[in-house]
Amino acid sequence: MIDIKRLRQDPEGSRASLLRRDRSLAQSVDALLALDRERRETLGRVEALKAERNAATEEVARGKRAGEPVDDLMARLRASGEEVKVLDGRLREVESELDRLVLALPNFPAEGIPDGDAGANRLVRTWGEPPVFDFLPQPHWELATALDMLDLPAGARLAGSGFAVFRGRGARLIRALAGFMLDLHTREHGYVEIAPPYLVNRAALTGTGQLPKFEEDLYGCGADDLFLIPTAEVPVTNLHRDEILEPADLPRGYVAYTPCFRREAGAHGKDTRGLIRVHQFDKVELVRFSRPEDSDAEHQRMTGHAEAVLQRLEIPYRVVELAAGDTGFASARTFDLEVWAAGVGTWLEASSSSTFTDFQARRANIRFRREPRARPEFVHTLNASGVAFPRTIIALLENNQAADGSVRVPKALVPYLGVDRLAPTA
RNA sequence: GGACAGGUGGCCGAGUGGUUGAAGGCGCACGCCUGGAAAGCGUGUAAACGGCUCAAACCGUUUCGAGGGUUCGAAUCCCUCCCUGUCCGCCA
Numbered sequence: 350m351i352d353i354k355r356l357r358q359d360p361e362g363s364r365a366s367l368l369r370r371d372r373s374l375a376q377s378v379d380a381l382l383a384l385d386r387e388r389r390e391t392l393g394r395v396e397a398l399k400a401e402r403n404a405a406t407e408e409v410a411r412g413k414r415a416g417e418p419v420d421d422l423m424a425r426l427r428a429s430g431e432e433v434k435v436l437d438g439r440l441r442e443v444e445s446e447l448d449r450l451v452l453a454l455p456n457f458p459a460e461g462i463p464d465g466d467a468g469a470n471r472l473v474r475t476w477g478e479p480p481v482f483d484f485l486p487q488p489h490w491e492l493a494t495a496l497d498m499l500d501l502p503a504g505a506r507l508a509g510s511g512f513a514v515f516r517g518r519g520a521r522l523i524r525a526l527a528g529f530m531l532d533l534h535t536r537e538h539g540y541v542e543i544a545p546p547y548l549v550n551r552a553a554l555t556g557t558g559q560l561p562k563f564e565e566d567l568y569g570c571g572a573d574d575l576f577l578i579p580t581a582e583v584p585v586t587n588l589h590r591d592e593i594l595e596p597a598d599l600p601r602g603y604v605a606y607t608p609c610f611r612r613e614a615g616a617h618g619k620d621t622r623g624l625i626r627v628h629q630f631d632k633v634e635l636v637r638f639s640r641p642e643d644s645d646a647e648h649q650r651m652t653g654h655a656e657a658v659l660q661r662l663e664i665p666y667r668v669v670e671l672a673a674g675d676t677g678f679a680s681a682r683t684f685d686l687e688v689w690a691a692g693v694g695t696w697l698e699a700s701s702s703s704t705f706t707d708f709q710a711r712r713a714n715i716r717f718r719r720e721p722r723a724r725p726e727f728v729h730t731l732n733a734s735g736v737a738f739p740r741t742i743i744a745l746l747e748n749n750q751a752a753d754g755s756v757r758v759p760k761a762l763v764p765y766l767g768v769d770r771l772a773p774t775a
Numbered sequence: 776g777g778a779c780a781g782g783u784g785g786c787c788g789a790g791u792g793g794u795u796g797a798a799g800g801c802g803c804a805c806g807c808c809u810g811g812a813a814a815g816c817g818u819g820u821a822a823a824c825g826g827c828u829c830a831a832a833c834c835g836u837u838u839c840g841a842g843g844g845u846u847c848g849a850a851u852c853c854c855u856c857c858c859u860g861u862c863c864g865c866c867a
Contacts (some may be wrong), residue, residue, distance in 0.1 A: 388825095389824095389825065389826090392824075392825055392836080393825070393826075393835095395836085396824095396825070396826090396835060396836045396837090397835080397836090399835085399836060399837090400834095400836070402847080402848090403835095403836090403848090405847075405848095406793080406847060406848050407793080407794070407848090408847095409847055409848070410793040410794085410847090410848075411793090413793080414793085419847080422847075423847045425847085426848085427846095429847095430847070430848095593785085593822090720804095721803065721804060722820070724822090725822080
């Protein structure tokens with residue numbers, strides 16, 4: 350969440366910053382400021398009352414010990430106790446409303462990012478060349494079905510549309526990608542591998558920002574009030590919830606390979622062919638914790654780590670910096686890595702690399718100490734897909750296809766997949 | 776799922792209604808001692824919120840798993856929930 354003190358100290362600047370993201374936030378900001386004022390007023394009154402009460406209570410103790418009559422004093426304290434109870438109740442109401450509002454407010458966008466909506470996203474760089482074919486390249490669902498790697502009708506039968514079954518070399522490809530990416534990030538980029546729970550509680554989802562606002566995007570297990578993770582970002586970032594890290598702990602990076610579950614409510618009919626948008630997919634995720642002053646550099650490094658995956662897999666991609674209006678709720682700055690998919694003829698987002706500044710750290714209460722006795726400060730959190738599987742598979746199949754329907758396997762993947770070419774068996 | 780035992784500061788651990796934010800120990804920081812180190816000695820070691828500040832100091836409030844209750848007053852008594860351990864049941 351954003352720092353309410355920043356809002357209080359610089360209302361105009363804060364408001365302007367949030368409006369870059371969403372014009373309709375003006376009201377929330379005003380409501381928040383009014384409630385904050387009321388909270389501090391009420392707090393002042395109730396605390397003064399409590400200070401009096403505490404002093405008088407000591408008086409009672411002293412009097413009782415000395416054998417003096419204290420009935421009058423106790424009667425008066427009983428009355429002021431009632432007043433405290435009323436004010437405390439009011440304070441609780443104000444604070445829970447304040448909480449509700451501030452949890453619904455997105456992060457401040459970073460200074461340098463473009464204004465506007467998705468249309469204003471800025472192309473930062475491209476890598477590789479989209480392949481040219483002397484035949485009409487097929488979409489991945491044709492290729493994968495012919496190669497007996499993918500069974501979409503079976504997925505639909507088992508769980509519904511948007512669920513895929515990988516089989517044979519398709520399933521093996523999933524395992525190969527997981528091994529390849531995890532090895533790269535742990536061995537060459539210094540990440541610590543985590544195998545987290547795939548179900549998390551509300552506190553975890555509130556920490557990273559999915560709750561309370563985006564509950565309808567999640568699959569929930571009602572009876573236990575748990576949710577299937579939409580990304581490993583949730584369990585892995587929350588690993589340090591309510592902790593104070595030592596200076597030596599930063600920066601620190603974790604990598605996790607997990608399935609991700611997304612209801613994609615409201616996304617029906619959009620990009621839904623084949624594997625482009627599915628309800629369950631695998632992803633290797635990078636999560637980093639850093640000091641505030643290092644987070645921009647860390648963001649660049651981590652984006653590079655995600656890019657390294659695509660480069661080794663020889664997948665052409667472009668890096669896009671999202672505009673303020675297109676940047677996700679918790680993120681201050683996001684780079685999307687979009688891979689070229691020759692069969693469907695479009696760029697597909699395969700990784701999203703974001704810095705959350707102190708937004709998630711505040712929600713999840715993740716802090717660090719610069720010096721042994723210094724007062725704790727919030728860390729900065731970052732994460733990047735490193736990378737999502739379905740769109741990687743789409744790119745691999747569609748870009749490396751041959752006229753006979755076979756697919757070349759990039760060198761980096763051969764040791765993991767065991768073959769250098771996928772060809773129809775028939 | 777059932778029974779029992781527990782959840783106290785960075786860690787261990789005392790504390791069953793009145794200066795207990797919390798004894799004692801460990802750890803950590805600083806100082807003394809030492810040629811240097813260890814040992815020893817001394818001092819200091821939680822956080823959040825609010826007030827006042829440029830800031831700190833300072834003052835106030837809150838916090839002993841979470842939430843509620845009893846009381847003039849709760850770490851301590853009562854209720855609900857969560858978590859951990861042990862045993863039993865079930866089970867990959």
